[in-house]
Amino acid sequence: MQETNEPGDEDPLLAWAAQGQSRVYSHGDAFAVASPSLYQRDRLVVTGSADELSILVPKVLAEVGPSYRTIGDADLIRDLAKRIPGVTLVDTFGWMETSRRPAVAASSAGWLTADDDRDIGKLLDAAWPSAKARPKVAGVRRWAGLRDCGGRLAAVAADAWSAPTIGFLSGAATHPQTRGRGHSVATCGFLVDQMLTEYGRVGLLVDGWNCGAIRLFRRLGLSYRPLASLRTR
Numbered sequence: 001m002q003e004t005n006e007p008g009d010e011d012p013l014l015a016w017a018a019q020g021q022s023r024v025y026s027h028g029d030a031f032a033v034a035s036p037s038l039y040q041r042d043r044l045v046v047t048g049s050a051d052e053l054s055i056l057v058p059k060v061l062a063e064v065g066p067s068y069r070t071i072g073d074a075d076l077i078r079d080l081a082k083r084i085p086g087v088t089l090v091d092t093f094g095w096m097e098t099s100r101r102p103a104v105a106a107s108s109a110g111w112l113t114a115d116d117d118r119d120i121g122k123l124l125d126a127a128w129p130s131a132k133a134r135p136k137v138a139g140v141r142r143w144a145g146l147r148d149c150g151g152r153l154a155a156v157a158a159d160a161w162s163a164p165t166i167g168f169l170s171g172a173a174t175h176p177q178t179r180g181r182g183h184s185v186a187t188c189g190f191l192v193d194q195m196l197t198e199y200g201r202v203g204l205l206v207d208g209w210n211c212g213a214i215r216l217f218r219r220l221g222l223s224y225r226p227l228a229s230l231r232t233r
Contacts, residue, residue, distance in 0.1 A: 047073075096205075109187045140170075141158070
């Protein structure tokens with residue numbers, strides 16, 4: 001195992017993880033990026049062959065500690081769960097990304113300000129109480145949103161935990177009383193378009209069971225990649 005400066009390939013998931021206080025490790029064709037407090041969890045993002053990773057991952061976990069969740073392509077993680085002692089498969093979900101402009105009509109969505117923080121919090125309390133992205137949370141940079149004709153904040157989404165070459169979208173939520181009117185598509189479409197200008201690519205994590213969110217982001221041109229994670233027992 002050796003520690004290096006950069007991941008050895010162009011995997012956007014690795015590029016996202018390689019930010020802040022992250023550390024990059026390699027062994028043969030395998031790479032592991034240990035990123036503390038990324039999206040409010042210690043994450044070890046891996047790529048490469050199962051043979052090499054089954055050697056690399058235990059060594060990295062021994063160094064960085066058991067709080068790190070090992071994340072990678074779903075089939076690879078399932079294989080590692082069988083090969084590495086002391087770990088267990090805990091979750092399946094997806095990575096979605098795009099480098100193309102979304103094909104959505106112009107809308108009244110735009111950037112929000114600190115004056116909107118209270119309304120953002122109220123919307124999230126109503127629509128998604130467990131959302132990791134919140135106003136003033138470390139790593140959350142800025143919010144986009146859309147207000148309905150009555151002035152109520154109808155939808156929000158955040159540029160949060162973004163890396164230099166890939167923007168990360170989080171906190172996408174629609175007020176329960178305004179769902180089904182295209183507000184979330186408009187808000188997320190605006191945010192994706194703005195982040196593509198700045199970062200060149202946009203990605204996000206989504207629960208595999210959340211078919212509505214997956215459909216929304218596919219409509220905006222994002223592709224889906226199945227992932228899974230391991231934790232230390």
